[in-house]
Amino acid sequence: MKVFVRNVARTKCLPISQLQLRSFATASESSRIPKINADRFHKTLHETCEKYGAAHRYGQRSDETGMARLTLNDDDIAVRKWLEKEMEKVGCTLKVDSMGNMFFIRPGSKANKALPVAMGSHLDTQPMGGRYDGILGIMAAVEAMRTMHDHNVQTNGPIALINWTNEEGARFSKSMCGSSVWSGQLSEEEAHSLIDVHDKKTTMGQELERSGYLGKMKAHHTAMPLAAHFELHIEQGPILERANGKVGVVQGGQAYKWIQVTINGRECHTGSTPFEDRADAMQSAAKIIVMSKKYARKQGGLASTGLLSVFPSSVNTCPGKVTFTLDVRHKNDASLEAILFEIEREAERICKEESERGTKMDWKISFASTAVKFNANCHSAIQQAAERYVKPEEIMPIISGAGHDSCAASIRCPTAMIFVPSKNGLSHHPEEYTSPEDCAIGAQVLMDSVLTYDQQHV
Amino acid sequence: MKVFVRNVARTKCLPISQLQLRSFATASESSRIPKINADRFHKTLHETCEKYGAAHRYGQRSDETGMARLTLNDDDIAVRKWLEKEMEKVGCTLKVDSMGNMFFIRPGSKANKALPVAMGSHLDTQPMGGRYDGILGIMAAVEAMRTMHDHNVQTNGPIALINWTNEEGARFSKSMCGSSVWSGQLSEEEAHSLIDVHDKKTTMGQELERSGYLGKMKAHHTAMPLAAHFELHIEQGPILERANGKVGVVQGGQAYKWIQVTINGRECHTGSTPFEDRADAMQSAAKIIVMSKKYARKQGGLASTGLLSVFPSSVNTCPGKVTFTLDVRHKNDASLEAILFEIEREAERICKEESERGTKMDWKISFASTAVKFNANCHSAIQQAAERYVKPEEIMPIISGAGHDSCAASIRCPTAMIFVPSKNGLSHHPEEYTSPEDCAIGAQVLMDSVLTYDQQHV
Numbered sequence: 032m033k034v035f036v037r038n039v040a041r042t043k044c045l046p047i048s049q050l051q052l053r054s055f056a057t058a059s060e061s062s063r064i065p066k067i068n069a070d071r072f073h074k075t076l077h078e079t080c081e082k083y084g085a086a087h088r089y090g091q092r093s094d095e096t097g098m099a100r101l102t103l104n105d106d107d108i109a110v111r112k113w114l115e116k117e118m119e120k121v122g123c124t125l126k127v128d129s130m131g132n133m134f135f136i137r138p139g140s141k142a143n144k145a146l147p148v149a150m151g152s153h154l155d156t157q158p159m160g161g162r163y164d165g166i167l168g169i170m171a172a173v174e175a176m177r178t179m180h181d182h183n184v185q186t187n188g189p190i191a192l193i194n195w196t197n198e199e200g201a202r203f204s205k206s207m208c209g210s211s212v213w214s215g216q217l218s219e220e221e222a223h224s225l226i227d228v229h230d231k232k233t234t235m236g237q238e239l240e241r242s243g244y245l246g247k248m249k250a251h252h253t254a255m256p257l258a259a260h261f262e263l264h265i266e267q268g269p270i271l272e273r274a275n276g277k278v279g280v281v282q283g284g285q286a287y288k289w290i291q292v293t294i295n296g297r298e299c300h301t302g303s304t305p306f307e308d309r310a311d312a313m314q315s316a317a318k319i320i321v322m323s324k325k326y327a328r329k330q331g332g333l334a335s336t337g338l339l340s341v342f343p344s345s346v347n348t349c350p351g352k353v354t355f356t357l358d359v360r361h362k363n364d365a366s367l368e369a370i371l372f373e374i375e376r377e378a379e380r381i382c383k384e385e386s387e388r389g390t391k392m393d394w395k396i397s398f399a400s401t402a403v404k405f406n407a408n409c410h411s412a413i414q415q416a417a418e419r420y421v422k423p424e425e426i427m428p429i430i431s432g433a434g435h436d437s438c439a440a441s442i443r444c445p446t447a448m449i450f451v452p453s454k455n456g457l458s459h460h461p462e463e464y465t466s467p468e469d470c471a472i473g474a475q476v477l478m479d480s481v482l483t484y485d486q487q488h489v
Numbered sequence: 490m491k492v493f494v495r496n497v498a499r500t501k502c503l504p505i506s507q508l509q510l511r512s513f514a515t516a517s518e519s520s521r522i523p524k525i526n527a528d529r530f531h532k533t534l535h536e537t538c539e540k541y542g543a544a545h546r547y548g549q550r551s552d553e554t555g556m557a558r559l560t561l562n563d564d565d566i567a568v569r570k571w572l573e574k575e576m577e578k579v580g581c582t583l584k585v586d587s588m589g590n591m592f593f594i595r596p597g598s599k600a601n602k603a604l605p606v607a608m609g610s611h612l613d614t615q616p617m618g619g620r621y622d623g624i625l626g627i628m629a630a631v632e633a634m635r636t637m638h639d640h641n642v643q644t645n646g647p648i649a650l651i652n653w654t655n656e657e658g659a660r661f662s663k664s665m666c667g668s669s670v671w672s673g674q675l676s677e678e679e680a681h682s683l684i685d686v687h688d689k690k691t692t693m694g695q696e697l698e699r700s701g702y703l704g705k706m707k708a709h710h711t712a713m714p715l716a717a718h719f720e721l722h723i724e725q726g727p728i729l730e731r732a733n734g735k736v737g738v739v740q741g742g743q744a745y746k747w748i749q750v751t752i753n754g755r756e757c758h759t760g761s762t763p764f765e766d767r768a769d770a771m772q773s774a775a776k777i778i779v780m781s782k783k784y785a786r787k788q789g790g791l792a793s794t795g796l797l798s799v800f801p802s803s804v805n806t807c808p809g810k811v812t813f814t815l816d817v818r819h820k821n822d823a824s825l826e827a828i829l830f831e832i833e834r835e836a837e838r839i840c841k842e843e844s845e846r847g848t849k850m851d852w853k854i855s856f857a858s859t860a861v862k863f864n865a866n867c868h869s870a871i872q873q874a875a876e877r878y879v880k881p882e883e884i885m886p887i888i889s890g891a892g893h894d895s896c897a898a899s900i901r902c903p904t905a906m907i908f909v910p911s912k913n914g915l916s917h918h919p920e921e922y923t924s925p926e927d928c929a930i931g932a933q934v935l936m937d938s939v940l941t942y943d944q945q946h947v
Contacts, residue, residue: 159756159801159809201803267761285760289804298617300916301793301816302743303725303890306786308914313794314782317775324772328764335759336771337804339797343617344686345659346747346795346814347891348917351617356804358759432761433805456766458758459806 064419065182067478069471072174076470079170080162083110087159087461097461098156098166102197102208103131103238110154111244114194117173121180123192126255127246129219130209131196131239134255136189137176139489145188146258146444148485150175150477151210151436153198160199161463163265163453163470169194171263171474178478188258188489190481195436196244202227203235205398210439212250219250252443259409259484260440262448263477265465268432269456277469278417278476279429279450280410284438285333286367286402287360292319292378293393296386298343298351309349310388313341316353318385319378319392323357326377332361332370333432356397362430364402403431403438408488409447409480416479417449420472433458445488449476513877522877523640525936527929530632534928537628538620541568545617545919555919556614556624560655560666561589561696568612569702572652575631579638581650584713585704587677588667589654589697592713594647595634597947603646604716604902606943608633608935609668609894611656619921621723621911621928623656629721629932636936646716646947648939653894654702660685661693663856668897670708677708710901716947717867718898720906721935723923726890727914735930736875737887737908738868742896743791744825744860745818750777750836751851754844756801756809767807768846771799774811776843777836777850781815784835790819790828791890814855820888822860861889861896866946867905867938874937875907878930891916903946907934 077094084100084107100106111133115125123135139145152168172192179190195213200206203225211217223236239245248254264281266272271279296312320336327334339355359374361367375394382390417426429450431438440446451473454464465473535552542558542565558564569591573583581593597603610626630650637648653671658664661683669675681694697703706712722739724730729737754770778794785792797813817832819825833852840848875884887908889896898904909931912922923931 157801157803157806159803159806200805204804206805267758268763269766270763287760297915298918299914300725300891301791301795302745302818302892303916304791304914305726305890306782306791308727311793313778313797317778317794320771320775321779324764333759333762333764335769335805335807336775337759337799337806337808338802339771339799341795341797343615344796345615345617345917346662347658347664347793347816348615348617348795349793350795351918358805360760433758434760456757456762457755458761459803460756460809 064479065178065184067174067178067471067475069467072170072471072474073467075173076166076170077162079110079113080166083113084156089462094162098160098162099158100154100156101158101202102155102199103242103244107155108242111194118176118192121176123176126248127244128248128250128255129246130212130222130250131242131244131246132209132213132250133194135192137179139186139188139190141187145489146256147189147191148259148481148489149191149193149257150261150481151193151195151440152262152264153195153436155197155199157199157201157459159461160459161461163463163465164267164458165198167265167465167470167473168263171477174474175478175481184482186482186485188485190485191257197235198436204228207434207436207439209250210436213252213255214439214443215252216439257444258489260437260444260446261409261477261481262435262437263473264435264448264450265453265458265463266429266450267453267458270429271427271450271452272454272456274427275425276427276452277421277425277472279427280413280417281405281431281448281450282428283405284403284431284434285360285362286364287358287400287434288367288371288396289398290357290359291354291395291397292357293352293354294382294390296351296390297388299349301347301349304349307387310386310390311349312353312390313350315382315386315390316355318381320355322377322381323374326373327359327370330361330366330370332359332366334359334374360432362402400434400438403441405441405447406445409445409484412480412484412487413447413449413476415483416476419479420475449473449480522937523636523642525632525636525929525933527925529635530628530929530932531925533631534624534628535620537568537571538624541571542614547920552620556618556620557616558612558614559616559660560613560657561700561702565613566700569652576634576650579634581634584706585702586706586708586713587704588670588680588708589700589702589704590667590671590708591652593650595637597644597646597648599645603947604714605647605649606717606939606947607649607651607715608719608939609651609653609898610720610722611653611894613655613657615657615659615917617919618917619919621921621923622725622916625723625923625928625931626721627652629935632932633936633939642940644940644943646943648943649715655693656894662686665892665894665897667708668894671710671713672897672901673710674897715902717942718895718902718904719867719935719939720893720895721931722893722906722908723911723916723921724887724908725911725916728887729885729908729910730912730914732885733883734885734910735879735883735927736934737885738871738875739863739889739906739908740886741863742861742889742892743818743820744822745816745858745892746825746829746854747856748815748817749853749855750813750815752811752840752848754809754848755846757807759805759807762807765845768844768848769807770811770848771808773840773844773848774813776839778813780835780839781832784831785817785828788819788824788828790817790824792817792832818890820860858892858896861899863899863905864903867903867942870938870942870945871905871907871934873941874934877937878933907931907938
């Protein structure tokens with residue numbers, strides 16, 4: 032490999048104690064590649080979780096909690112302020128756009144014309160979230176910036192760390208929200224007018240203003256173009272763990288759609304209304320939920336219901352109205368459309384034929400994300416980087432089940448993601464867990480990938 | 490028939506305009522039986538609805554709204570105050586017990602020893618309720634009291650009008666609440682500590698105190714014994730209407746139980762968790778809801794789900810926990826138990842075998858009401874009364890699908906109910922409707938039944 036690390040201050044190398052990274056690089060390569068400080072990284076990850084949004088304790092150890100750091104709540108604001116301070120210490124400058132997306136830029140050696148190679152992810156979490164989803168990607172990027180600073184690494188182009196706003200869509204119901212405005216897939220106006228799901232009086236625009244993160248720069252890829260976007264993330268599924276994989280080279284993301292389904296029936300008394308006189312919205316909803324899974328499974332996709340509301344809510348009244356969500360996914364767009372077509376048609380039939388007096392369905396697509404293919408040059412950089420630290424059989428191509436900021440980024444710049452294993456495939460859960468060793472491998476591969484890409488393509 | 494109406498002030502007879510009651514009594518009988526004032530009754534019914542809790546407008550006419558008069562809310566308090574005033578005008582005295590049950594007593598001609606024959610029902614409604622469920626029974630009793638007063642009717646024993654507290658169980662989750670404390674089936678302590686479903690900080694005891702309806706008399710059948718209990722109610726089902734029936738002589742009530750079902754699974758990401766790694770509480774819940782109806786139907790019973798909550802609530806998280814209610818009914822106790830046994834066993838199987846990683850079910854009975862058989866003497870009084878106003882083929886024996894205060898009353902005194910038709914069988918719905926003519930027949934039959942019973946058994 033090329034010598035892309037210059038002026039390495041070898042005396043600054045920090046101990047990596049228990050969290051030793053294996054190295055499959057040659058001795059000469061190895062000596063030139065800065066190693067991240069896995070101890071510092073581990074400590075930073077958990078200390079910031081503890082201070083900014085820890086919740087849902089499940090064990091005695093200090094790191095045995097989940098997270099509830101919802102977009103632009105006080106904990107999210109506080110961790111953003113912490114990030115500003117830390118990035119200033121390592122010589123980064125900050126640009127904030129009108130979506131609160133934060134771009135920390137470390138200058139490169141080339142003059143102004145080179146675009147930054149970015150390491151992006153998100154600091155917000157689900158209300159019952161864990162310590163790794165999103166946070167790992169940012170904290171690994173923090174460690175990469177610190178390591179580059181410690182070792183005085185000089186890159187061709189600038190390197191960016193990006194904290195994308197509201198990736199989860201848990202507080203303001205659009206996931207990949209900040210990155211989608213940047214990519215031009217979502218209008219700033221629509222994003223700003225999103226309403227807090229727990230407080231109907233508050234919009235995202237108001238919270239951006241209150242937090243001080245309503246930046247003056249337009250949230251758009253033309254205002255802040257990138258050379259490439261890399262993201263380290265936990266897999267959130269069981270595939271790597273099962274296959275004893277260590278690094279997933281993410282090929283792309285599943286296509287998916289969210290559907291808001293409303294079933295209108297007729298409320299009636301549970302005791303005095305024979306079945307033949309009912310238009311029971313709950314029965315229709317339950318049948319559609321069961322059926323949607325069956326149809327998705329048949330075609331190798333996924334279908335899930337995460338939200339359901341009943342109206343009116345009374346134990347002895349059959350609901351006149353039930354609303355629920357369907358989250359349907361498949362790795363390719365055409366198959367997703369085929370599944371959705373079948374589910375919708377069958378749902379219509381259930382409402383018409385299986386409810387005695389007939390319920391009515393309203394089917395509204397609230398979010399759509401086409402299948403994403405990541406960039407071959409980015410894959411190559413990740414593959415080269417990963418091969419330095421893990422065995423070839425521990426590196427796996429993988430498809431992302433979830434949506435990520437990288438999916439939005441990928442339509443505007445070369446993009447790829449790195450996955451590390453999730454214990455029991457658990458995610459969106461307080462107990463989601465990735466071992467310190469796996470986190471460290473991920474962070475090292477992230478930094479190496481970015482440096483490799485910078486050397487090869489900037 | 491016996492002359493049980495004395496000193497009839499015939500000159501006071503009021504015009505019954507369009508709402509003419511048919512009479513099948515002989516001319517000589519007819520002249521002695523006071524007729525209710527159907528116009529006044531109709532007006533009172535709708536004016537009090539309009540003033541105290543009208544909601545959910547569905548048409549242009551002033552009476553085209555439903556009701557949201559929840560137990561002990563400000564509208565319920567206001568209509569109770571109105572009732573006090575009106576009953577004072579017709580010479581009734583009021584006793585309030587420690588459940589806020591209101592007993593308006595019109596004295597009889599016998600000395601103190603005779604117990605009152607009561608006309609009872611309830612003034613509270615469902616949150617999305619109509620103008621007839623409960624309200625009709627009270628307003629018909631008001632009209633009966635007014636008519637007896639107008640005609641100076643003298644009865645053997647006292648006649649009571651009872652407004653039972655919290656029949657619906659919609660605000661404080663125990664239906665037939667006040668009457669069940671009176672009958673000794675529910676402890677006063679438990680009833681007072683019931684929590685407002687919309688405001689976890691408020692108990693029923695606090696609301697009784699705030700409203701001024703925490704009476705000093707113990708809520709118990711021994712403190713306020715009754716000779717008999719009659720209740721006029723809308724059928725809340727389609728049977729009378731379909732059979733062109735006018736008066737249902739209610740033989741008894743179905744047995745029923747309410748079950749609080751909790752499904753514990755494991756939350757996981759909807760996009761990255763293959764089906765085989767899921768313990769999806771929503772899928773298990775939906776299957777149980779669909780199955781419960783199938784099993785109940787097979788055995789001639791009913792099963793319904795009126796409440797369902799999902800935790801956490803996030804479109805891209807499979808719920809780790811779902812709670813819902815089952816309301817299961819059958820006209821006899823043994824069949825109800827058989828249905829419940831089957832549903833519970835099958836639900837356990839669904840959780841164990843049909844959820845990939847296995848969900849767990851918690852099954853808790855929150856309310857139980859055994860089948861009720863009403864009293865033959867009461868039936869006879871209703872039958873005799875009904876035959877004076879409608880054709881024999883318009884009088885039908887019927888089973889009540891819903892629970893009623895009369896079910897609680899029936900375990901402590903001779904009891905029966907009178908049903909009048911519900912348009913389209915609709916109830917627990919703003920548009921529940923019974924025609925003015927059918928309401929008037931019901932009120933007339935209610936008064937006549939009570940007077941007949943008083944003559945024959947007191």
